[in-house]
Amino acid sequence: MVIDIQQIRKVYRVGEVDVTALDDVSLGVARGDFVAIMGASGSGKSTLLNILGCLDRPSSGSYRLDGIEVSGMGPDQLANVRSRKLGFIFQNFNLLSRTSALENVELPLLYGNPIGHAARHRKALAMLERMELGSRVHHFPGQLSGGQQQRVAIARALVNDPAVILADEPTGNLDSRSSNEIMKLFQEVNAQGLTIIMVTHETDVAAFARRTLQMRDGRFI
Numbered sequence: 001m002v003i004d005i006q007q008i009r010k011v012y013r014v015g016e017v018d019v020t021a022l023d024d025v026s027l028g029v030a031r032g033d034f035v036a037i038m039g040a041s042g043s044g045k046s047t048l049l050n051i052l053g054c055l056d057r058p059s060s061g062s063y064r065l066d067g068i069e070v071s072g073m074g075p076d077q078l079a080n081v082r083s084r085k086l087g088f089i090f091q092n093f094n095l096l097s098r099t100s101a102l103e104n105v106e107l108p109l110l111y112g113n114p115i116g117h118a119a120r121h122r123k124a125l126a127m128l129e130r131m132e133l134g135s136r137v138h139h140f141p142g143q144l145s146g147g148q149q150q151r152v153a154i155a156r157a158l159v160n161d162p163a164v165i166l167a168d169e170p171t172g173n174l175d176s177r178s179s180n181e182i183m184k185l186f187q188e189v190n191a192q193g194l195t196i197i198m199v200t201h202e203t204d205v206a207a208f209a210r211r212t213l214q215m216r217d218g219r220f221i
């Protein structure tokens with residue numbers, strides 16, 4: 001299992017009230033799987049993805065990521081695991097707007113194990129070419145279509161050779177043609193062995209995954 005969570009709880013304290021966002025959730029994801037997570041608004045999907053992404057910590061429970069127990073780690077260690085093991089894709093692409101496509105993709109290579117400028121350049125360029133963006137590498141995000149921006153984001157997520165890709169509503173801002181393109185890319189990189197966990201509201205997007213899990217009230221159903 002590249003991801004193994006056991007009885008994860010997440011409780012948010014808001015004023016005097018405790019909100020249980022995750023209620024004893026367990027999940028195993030094998031290497032090479034492609035999982036879609038669906039469920040109503042407020043069911044806990046983003047909370048779960050944030051914990052899987054080491055962006056947030058569970059209130060209790062255990063989480064092993066690629067063999068490492070991460071649930072007890074502090075912020076610095078989590079940041080380190082995050083940059084080595086995970087790639088993120090968001091609904092709003094989250095690209096740096098004053099930075100070219102190429103520089104956006106080079107960014108993850110600046111942290112963790114720094115490689116030389118030439119190698120960084122080469123890797124980022126190769127990844128953009130793989131996303132069929134070889135002719136757009138010097139464009140800024142605002143000069144690219146939504147689908148192209150998301151492909152830059154995928155290139156950025158993949159460039160560090162992560163163990164798992166986490167995607168929260170990756171097609172939420174795309175028309176159906178671009179959505180299909182992005183999902184075909186996901187299937188392609190998944191077929192090459194990459195593990196993907198994706199949250200989506202759309203059944204036809206979830207259909208691209210190998211399996212779909214439904215959440216309700218902080219649990220899988």
Ligand SMILES: Nc1ncnc2c1ncn2[C@@H]1O[C@H](COP(=O)(O)OP(=O)(O)OP(=O)(O)O)[C@@H](O)[C@H]1O
Nearest residue numbers: 012014019020021040041042043044045046047048
């Ligand atoms: N930072 C927070 N503080 C307090 N409560 C929170 C916080 N984040 C989420 N919650 C609560 O936890 C529950 C789960 O929220 P979450 O964002 O995980 O839902 P979601 O399934 O991603 O919904 P959506 O489909 O609308 O994105 C909700 O009841 C929400 O109000």
Ligand SMILES: [Mg+2]
Nearest residue numbers: 045046047168
């Ligand atoms: Mg959400």
